[in-house]
Amino acid sequence: xxxxSISKTPKCYVGGKFIRSERGRTFAISDxxxxxxxxxxxxxxxxxxxxxxVAAKAGAGWAGRFGYNRGQILYRLAEMMEPRAAELExxxxxxxxxxxxxxxxxxxxxxxxxxxxxxxxxxxxxLLGSVNPVASPHFNFTxxxxxxxxxxxxxxxxxxxxxAITSGNSVIVIVSETAPYAAxxxxxxxxxxxxxxxxxxxxxxFRKEMVPTLATHAHIRGVTGAVSAADRETLEKGAxxxxxxxxxxxxxxxxxxxxxxxxxxxxxxxxxxLLEFKTTWHPVGx
Amino acid sequence: MPVAAKKSARRRRVEPELIFGDLWTFDPAPxxxxxxxxxxxxxxxxxxxxxxxxxxxxxxxxxxxxxxxxEIALASAQDVDAAYAAASAVAPVxxxxxxxxxxxxxxxxxxxxxxxxxxxAVAEMLDGGKPIKESRDFDVPMAAxxxxxxxxxxxxxxxxxxxxxxxPHGVVGQVIxxxxxxxxxxxxxxxxxxxxxxxxxxxxxxxxxxxxxxxxSVMEAGLPAGxxxxxxxxxxxxxxxxxxxxxxxxxxxxxxxxxxxxxRATAGTGKKLTLELxxxxxxxVFEDAPLxxxxxxxxxxxFFNQGxxxxxxxxxxxxxxxxxAVLKRLKNRVRMLRVGDPMDxxxxxxxxxxxxxxxxxxELVQSGVEEGAEVYQPxxxxxxxxxxxxxxxxxxxxxxxxxxxEDVFGPVLSILxxxxxxxxxxxxNNTAYGLSAGVWTDKGSRILKMxxxxxxxxxxxxxxxKFNPASPLGGYKESGFGRxxxxxxxxxxxxxx
Numbered sequence: 001x002x003x004x005s006i007s008k009t010p011k012c013y014v015g016g017k018f019i020r021s022e023r024g025r026t027f028a029i030s031d032x033x034x035x036x037x038x039x040x041x042x043x044x045x046x047x048x049x050x051x052x053x054v055a056a057k058a059g060a061g062w063a064g065r066f067g068y069n070r071g072q073i074l075y076r077l078a079e080m081m082e083p084r085a086a087e088l089e090x091x092x093x094x095x096x097x098x099x100x101x102x103x104x105x106x107x108x109x110x111x112x113x114x115x116x117x118x119x120x121x122x123x124x125x126x127l128l129g130s131v132n133p134v135a136s137p138h139f140n141f142t143x144x145x146x147x148x149x150x151x152x153x154x155x156x157x158x159x160x161x162x163x164a165i166t167s168g169n170s171v172i173v174i175v176s177e178t179a180p181y182a183a184x185x186x187x188x189x190x191x192x193x194x195x196x197x198x199x200x201x202x203x204x205x206f207r208k209e210m211v212p213t214l215a216t217h218a219h220i221r222g223v224t225g226a227v228s229a230a231d232r233e234t235l236e237k238g239a240x241x242x243x244x245x246x247x248x249x250x251x252x253x254x255x256x257x258x259x260x261x262x263x264x265x266x267x268x269x270x271x272x273x274l275l276e277f278k279t280t281w282h283p284v285g286x
Numbered sequence: 287m288p289v290a291a292k293k294s295a296r297r298r299r300v301e302p303e304l305i306f307g308d309l310w311t312f313d314p315a316p317x318x319x320x321x322x323x324x325x326x327x328x329x330x331x332x333x334x335x336x337x338x339x340x341x342x343x344x345x346x347x348x349x350x351x352x353x354x355x356x357e358i359a360l361a362s363a364q365d366v367d368a369a370y371a372a373a374s375a376v377a378p379v380x381x382x383x384x385x386x387x388x389x390x391x392x393x394x395x396x397x398x399x400x401x402x403x404x405x406x407a408v409a410e411m412l413d414g415g416k417p418i419k420e421s422r423d424f425d426v427p428m429a430a431x432x433x434x435x436x437x438x439x440x441x442x443x444x445x446x447x448x449x450x451x452x453x454p455h456g457v458v459g460q461v462i463x464x465x466x467x468x469x470x471x472x473x474x475x476x477x478x479x480x481x482x483x484x485x486x487x488x489x490x491x492x493x494x495x496x497x498x499x500x501x502x503s504v505m506e507a508g509l510p511a512g513x514x515x516x517x518x519x520x521x522x523x524x525x526x527x528x529x530x531x532x533x534x535x536x537x538x539x540x541x542x543x544x545x546x547x548x549x550r551a552t553a554g555t556g557k558k559l560t561l562e563l564x565x566x567x568x569x570x571v572f573e574d575a576p577l578x579x580x581x582x583x584x585x586x587x588x589f590f591n592q593g594x595x596x597x598x599x600x601x602x603x604x605x606x607x608x609x610x611a612v613l614k615r616l617k618n619r620v621r622m623l624r625v626g627d628p629m630d631x632x633x634x635x636x637x638x639x640x641x642x643x644x645x646x647x648x649e650l651v652q653s654g655v656e657e658g659a660e661v662y663q664p665x666x667x668x669x670x671x672x673x674x675x676x677x678x679x680x681x682x683x684x685x686x687x688x689x690x691x692e693d694v695f696g697p698v699l700s701i702l703x704x705x706x707x708x709x710x711x712x713x714x715n716n717t718a719y720g721l722s723a724g725v726w727t728d729k730g731s732r733i734l735k736m737x738x739x740x741x742x743x744x745x746x747x748x749x750x751x752k753f754n755p756a757s758p759l760g761g762y763k764e765s766g767f768g769r770x771x772x773x774x775x776x777x778x779x780x781x782x783x
Binding site: 127128130132133134135136138140142221229230232233235236237239240241242243245250267268269272276277278279280281282283 | 431447448449450542545546547549550552553554556561563733737742743744745746747748749752754756757758759760762763764765766767769772773774777782
């Protein structure tokens, strides 16, 4: 008799813990052949609000870490993912039409991207900030600051997540609606990566239920992501209530090259999109 | 006499005051340069002054006399469309100009402004109500400085964005406010043009004159037709500028309510947006601050340009131990401010920009009195005609008072107190806005702590209301997003690929 395997109950990684949706709802996902695979939490608006609360609490601590420390933690995340690459590949292979080579390539690119951003944590400031030569006897300098809570949307998840957390933002993610399982696996890796709980919060579920709350929640200071044109409009309209920064790409208009080394999601300027600039003046006197 | 008694006797003695400001009246010293205004202004589209389609005009009023200065064309959606057509036609040409050539046009514009500086200063004063010494010494030279600074960037953009290729957006729609009409025009135009964009700009309804005079400078500079287009009008014209499908980017400075409206209107269009919106800046004075300098900074912070300043330090937070000393010095200083004819070279506080703004200030000040704050206004005579408001101090203000929360945008200072550094941070950040803040203390580490903790785009330490083209300005939270000035400001006028 063959041994019956133990299947995993997928849970969302929120506030450093693994949770079910507060309403207890789930939705079923299938494997590539269309067979039942698992029940994934169908998170609610309340789950979004709860996640914002933990993200806001975790935010100051994460932003207050030195860039060097954030870099070490991101590198640790790569260390945690490398040996579990097969698990991530298996998660990606649940999507019909994805080949083994493609899954492998995506996981490898993801891990390499993490290492790339681990290096940015203590360097972007030197490129984006400045000392400004004003025409008066003042010392004037501009530094960057993370916005606080940011909410990316859609896979490839880490490509969107990394620029946000590199600079010290805390994040609520609505993961891919059609392929959420990789995010479940990612949560388990984040949990062992030394990243403080609450900095990254991953919610599975349906766009239409959660996007309007993301758009209007006043504690969320920025939204980034790749969404449908309709969702982009919802996000941008809702963002007006609290003058939120929105940097979303409409993925059904222009195809996005996620693997590009210097594209819209992977460059220094993706980090810049989620920063505030603060300028300080002080007289130079006797 | 025992020592203790001697001390208390000394304390009882009233400190002699040396205040010259209210001992005699100054003779009038009016500025006499000719602003060279026309009686009627057309629209500036495609490099020419053109008559507009619908043919309606509105008057630009001198707020100090309530008399009309000139008639301004009211641009319709059709006119705005013509402006965008001109801007779109030349956009690829302008974007492909060698940067050095674009830069030379901007240098020319800077020089042309300097050539006619006094003329512009007088026109700005007449149209907006600000004192001549401010338009002469701040607005116009600073506007020229913005063109001069950004001219130099035009051929150096690659150095500003390492690893990326900066590409202009195309046509930029810009809507600017009435508090610094010419300077805001320069803030918006100079970086847009340096980066290779073409522009459709709408000045504020009450202050179009210097923008139209600037159109003359654009023609004198020989800028390719359509690179700069100026359409005048009110909210409807502004909406047409913001909503035009050919605008790849929209830049707006003004109220948060209008900014939110623009966000909703442009949602889903893919237009890039930068906003500089409302404010309620905290100016924080610690016990160890150099008080005389702080008082100068506070006065400059709130009474500069009648308080019509995006960064006005309208909430003064004073540490309890020096509250009395600061308030006393402030009252003395405010007594010396000269309120009146903006044309007079000695005037410190000119006219309120519009009747509507004066009504808003009056209403908010009334609410401050009703909510229980203690009001102080110096004895001074206001001109019989025109829109003027006395410099006003409110002490004993609570955080819940409307004057501590809403953007008065006038010469009204609300004074609150605090005990600890943490309380100061808490109170300063307790607002939906975050454009600027001021800190006054002798302690370096405290300045850096405060500038780190304050949620504001600009922090002035032991100074206030300082501006420079090299220094980025822009808000946190509901004060908007994007920066103007410096290399950070350039980044908002290019796509980085």
